Amino acid sequence: MSRTTMPRASGDVPPREQGGLRERKKRATRQALQQAAVRLFREHGPVSVTVEDICAAADVSARTFFNYFASKEEVLVPWDPPTVASTARRIVDGPAAESLLSVVHRVLGETIDTAMAAPTWRDQAVVLRDHPELVSRVALASWDLEQALADGVARRTGGEQEDPYVRQLAATAVTTLRVAIQCWHRADPDSDLHDHLDSAFTRLADGLRPD
Structure with missing residues (x-):
């Protein structure tokens, strides 16, 4: 089989680039949570890190976290x-x-x-x-x-x-x-x-x- 990816046709917008301001804000929040979680996982180990730790590092509420992820492992x-x-x-x-x-x-x-x-x-x-x-x-x-x-x-x-x-x-x-x-x-x-x-x-x- 050949390489799995091909050049995109003009007008074919990658999923990550779709959506308006609201979608971009949601994507930014999701990425901030992932960045905070992954940094903490690398520094302390996943077992020692809680959802509350991740939320504190990303400056969001636990409710916001669970709007994006079902568990801390899901950030991976x-x-x-x-x-x-x-x-x-x-x-x-x-x-x-x-x-x-x-x-x-x-x-x-x-x-x-x-x-x-x-x-x-x-x-x-x-x-x-x-x-x-x-x-x-x-x-x-x-x-x-x-x-x-x-x-x-x-x-x-x-x-x-x-x-x-x-x-x-x-x-x-x-x-x-x-x-x-x-x-x-x-x-x-x-x-x-x-x-x-x-x-x-x-x-x-x-x-x-x-x-």
Whole structure:
């Protein structure tokens, strides 16, 4: 499989750049909470940091925190709501001649690109590398991405979200993404995450034959 990302067509606005002033303020608040949380996690360890600590560092209320995240571990999820919200549309809008697996692969590559543009991306990755026990908890918080993938696959194929094929493809794609990120965490720090994602999807396309 080729590189997962492609140049955007003119007028195709990245999810992170969409929305007006209200959306930009919400994005800024979310990023401030993530930056505060990740800094505290790196300084004190995730176990020692509470939601109250994060809120104090970001100068917001606990109520505000829970408007954005369900738990403190969720701040480590690298993709934001606008990216997830655009996932189904991007799958549906993929070239008709492109295979479904290739479309999902490319869309997840775009999701990585958006995540890597966030100011906390590298520090989030460091926290997860240093505390691998958090990876499974972050994976649970990726349920919304899996749901968005299932929605897009169902709409593209004319099926239902609860169809076993749709559910299995969405779940397998998210698992493949998680494995790629885990491999990247253990690899050379200068390695390209896209290379790990490409390799993981190539194995999937080849029927999961051993390397």
